[in-house]
Amino acid sequence: MIPDMSPPTAPSPRILLDAPRIDRILRRMAHEILEKNQGPKDLYLVGVLEGGDLLARRLKDLIVSFEGVEPPVGAVDVTLYRDDLSGRGGPVPFLRQSHLPIPVDGRKILLVDDVLFTGRTVRAAMDFLIDFGRPSRIMLAVLVDRGHRELPIRADFVGKNLPTARDEKVEVDLTPGTEAVYLTRSEPSGVPHDQ
Amino acid sequence: MINKILDTGAPPFGPHLLSVSGLSPEVLTGILDTAESFLEVGHQTVKKVPVLRGKTLVNLFYESSTRTRSSFEIAAKRLSADVINVSPTQSSVTKGESLLDTVRTIEALGADGLVIRHPSSGAPAFVADRLRCHVINGGDGCHEHPTQALLDLFTIRKRMGRIEGLKIAIVGDILHSRVARSNIMTLSRMGAHVRLVAPPTLIPPGIRTWPVEVYHRLDEGIRECDVVMALRLQLERAAGGYIPSVSEYARLYGINADLLDRLAPGALVLHPGPVNRGVEISGEEGFAERSAILSQVEFGVSVRMAVLYLLMGGGSEEASPDKGGKE
Numbered sequence: 178m179i180p181d182m183s184p185p186t187a188p189s190p191r192i193l194l195d196a197p198r199i200d201r202i203l204r205r206m207a208h209e210i211l212e213k214n215q216g217p218k219d220l221y222l223v224g225v226l227e228g229g230d231l232l233a234r235r236l237k238d239l240i241v242s243f244e245g246v247e248p249p250v251g252a253v254d255v256t257l258y259r260d261d262l263s264g265r266g267g268p269v270p271f272l273r274q275s276h277l278p279i280p281v282d283g284r285k286i287l288l289v290d291d292v293l294f295t296g297r298t299v300r301a302a303m304d305f306l307i308d309f310g311r312p313s314r315i316m317l318a319v320l321v322d323r324g325h326r327e328l329p330i331r332a333d334f335v336g337k338n339l340p341t342a343r344d345e346k347v348e349v350d351l352t353p354g355t356e357a358v359y360l361t362r363s364e365p366s367g368v369p370h371d372q
Numbered sequence: 373m374i375n376k377i378l379d380t381g382a383p384p385f386g387p388h389l390l391s392v393s394g395l396s397p398e399v400l401t402g403i404l405d406t407a408e409s410f411l412e413v414g415h416q417t418v419k420k421v422p423v424l425r426g427k428t429l430v431n432l433f434y435e436s437s438t439r440t441r442s443s444f445e446i447a448a449k450r451l452s453a454d455v456i457n458v459s460p461t462q463s464s465v466t467k468g469e470s471l472l473d474t475v476r477t478i479e480a481l482g483a484d485g486l487v488i489r490h491p492s493s494g495a496p497a498f499v500a501d502r503l504r505c506h507v508i509n510g511g512d513g514c515h516e517h518p519t520q521a522l523l524d525l526f527t528i529r530k531r532m533g534r535i536e537g538l539k540i541a542i543v544g545d546i547l548h549s550r551v552a553r554s555n556i557m558t559l560s561r562m563g564a565h566v567r568l569v570a571p572p573t574l575i576p577p578g579i580r581t582w583p584v585e586v587y588h589r590l591d592e593g594i595r596e597c598d599v600v601m602a603l604r605l606q607l608e609r610a611a612g613g614y615i616p617s618v619s620e621y622a623r624l625y626g627i628n629a630d631l632l633d634r635l636a637p638g639a640l641v642l643h644p645g646p647v648n649r650g651v652e653i654s655g656e657e658g659f660a661e662r663s664a665i666l667s668q669v670e671f672g673v674s675v676r677m678a679v680l681y682l683l684m685g686g687g688s689e690e691a692s693p694d695k696g697g698k699e
Contacts, residue, residue: 254409257421262685268386269685271402272409272678308418 190348190359193339199320199356202336203232206318207239209334214285219313220248221284225255225302226273228291231351232320236289249284251277258301281310287334291349293319296330321358323347386683388500388507392518392554397561404526407671407678413450414674423685424453427484431457432475433510434465434490439645439669440510440519444487447676453684456483475499485684488512493550506683514548514609520644521554523675525562527668528599531640536563541587541594541636543569543625544603544652545611547576551644552603556584569593569625573614590625595635601642602627602652622651629658640664 194202214220217240224233230252237250253275256262262269288302303315318334323341339360341347346361385399395403413421429448431441441457448455458478460466465474471490478486485506488496493513500507511517529535540559546552546568559566560583568575569587579586587593594600605611605621615621632639641663647653656663 257423257681262423263427268384269682271682272406274405274409275412304422308421309416311417 190361192357193347193360194321194337194358196356199336199351199358202320203235204239206334206336207236207243210236210287210316210318211240211243213316213333217244217246217248219283219285220287221251221279221281221312222248222287222289223251223253223277223281223302223306225288225290225298226252226275228349228351229289232291232349233287233289235351236287236318249278251275253277253302253305255298255301255305258304260297260301275305277309281306281312283311283313286312286315288315288317289319290317291320291351292347293317293322293330293332293335294325294347296326296328299330300328320349321347386506386686388496388509389518389679389683390497390500390507390509391516392521392558393516395558395561397563400522400525400558400562403522403675403678403682404529406682407522407526407674410450410674410677410681411671413677420450420452422452423681424448424451427684428454428456428482429485429487429680429684430478430481430483431455431510432460432478432486432488433457434460434488434495435511437489437510439672440489441487443669443672444508444510444519444676444680447673447680448485450673451677451680453485453680456481471495471499472502475503479503479505485680508679508683511550513550514553515550516554517550517644518554519672519676519679520551521558522679523668523672524551524555524601524642524644525558526671526675527642527664528559528564528640530671531664531667532598535559538564538598539567539596540564540599540601541567541569541597542601542603543590543593543627545574545605545614546570546603547574547614548606548609548611549603555601556582560584564599567593567597571615571621571625574611590627590631591635594627594631594639597636597639599640599642600627600632600636601644602647604644604646605648605651607648618651622654626650626652626654628654632659632662638662642668645669 211217222233222237224230233250237248241247254273256270256272286306299317306312306315316333319332320336322332322335322338325343348359348361350357413419431444433441445455483505487508487510488499489510490512493515495512496507496509509516509518525535532538542552542555556566566584567587568584569590572588575586627641639662641659643653643665
């Protein structure tokens with residue numbers, strides 16, 4: 178989450194969104210979510226670990242402050258459903274614990290992630306949720322949509338569309354106090370990252 | 373972002389699991405946390421995850437086993453891997469095929485992972501040096517049983533909430549116990565105080581260099597312990613020759629409800645199984661709520677899922693030869 182400021186080869190990251198702007202964006206998104214779902218009934222927020230977790234909880238807090246009703250919030254680690262694990266050499270990451278406080282059956286799931294890029298993570302998250310139960314619908318909210326989709330996936334709620342080059346990197350930091358969205362140009366070696 | 377997690381979260385674990393000796397507290401904790409996530413898979417509508425789809429695990433057991441083999445089999449199947457069980461009594465081993473020829477044949481059949489249990493200490497390491505697939509030690513002679521130690525660690529953490537600072541007594545046939553050897557390493561590395569309780573003849577030579585306290589009397593050894601781990605008297609490894617009689621051993625070193633109530637009332641009781649009822653443990657119904665023996669079996673599946681995922685979940689194509697990748 179913390180942008181890498183140090184390497185001399187990489188230019189320093191550019192701030193695309195600062196804390197007040199992120200705050201205004203999230204307020205708008207929370208209103209949109211409530212408007213489209215006609216209130217918080219049956220809404221179930223599920224953050225995609227790692228980036229979507231904090232974001233889902235921020236949106237939950239806003240929904241509570243607007244409506245006085247607290248929707249359940251979960252978090253999923255989609256590593257086991259990724260399609261690029263066995264394609265990469267070397268070790269796989271330890272898992273973080275997915276946490277779904279109540280069953281997903283019949284609920285309106287709002288998947289929350291920080292950056293929408295190729296769409297592969299979202300595909301993995303949907304497969305995860307469907308193995309877990311049968312939601313009545315799944316929606317997607319992202320803070321940043323940076324384009325370059327590789328699957329037919331689109332977000333229902335977008336904080337900000339940010340056109341980027343494929344080899345650039347978008348980093349979202351939602352740690353209270355240092356919230357920002359950064360854009361980093363990749364190193365000259367230019368190894369394209371996969372997700 | 374995900375790619376960042378994949379870059380930085382890669383554990384220094386693998387390509388084989390032959391011993392627990394190289395595993396740092398961080399890696400052990402990572403394995404336990406991963407196992408914790410796999411407990412959840414048992415609660416899903418679809419009790420399977422696709423992470424090892426298209427991979428093959430072979431169980432090669434030169435010694436009898438109920439729980440380890442079936443636990444690995446269930447774990448692999450929940451990860452969507454294909455599992456083949458090879459037992460020497462029904463294979464070409466009875467025609468005199470050597471260990472090396474057998475495992476090379478298994479690898480040539482397309483195995484990505486091999487779980488091996490063998491009566492000779494070091495057999496899994498011997499095999500791992502000569503194969504490119506992932507090798508997991510399912511217990512070798514009197515040497516090590518890494519997945520048992522990991523599941524014991526997991527069971528203790530799950531039931532007691534922590535490992536650090538706990539007093540843990542391992543009681544019984546330490547001399548022949550691969551479970552004890554692996555457990556001593558993992559438990560002491562995670563900050564537990566390990567005591568060994570056994571007659572002098574069943575304590576291995578060279579014990580002074582281990583991070584343990586040795587007791588020869590059961591009442592002293594388990595006094596105020598948080599966990600009591602009983603070991604099976606391994607009569608098939610001639611443990612009977614080291615004690616005057618089984619009944620005397622049972623009287624002096626058997627765990628029962630009365631003893632626990634008196635000396636370690638809150639202690640969790642573990643046993644790697646199979647239990648010689650009336651020898652290491654008697655009257656389990658008297659301390660049923662403190663017995664973790666079936667929890668160990670249940671948690672064993674999650675822990676083995678974690679091990680299989682961490683070893684075999686990654687790629688094989690680009691893996692360098694020293695990573696155990698194929699081709």
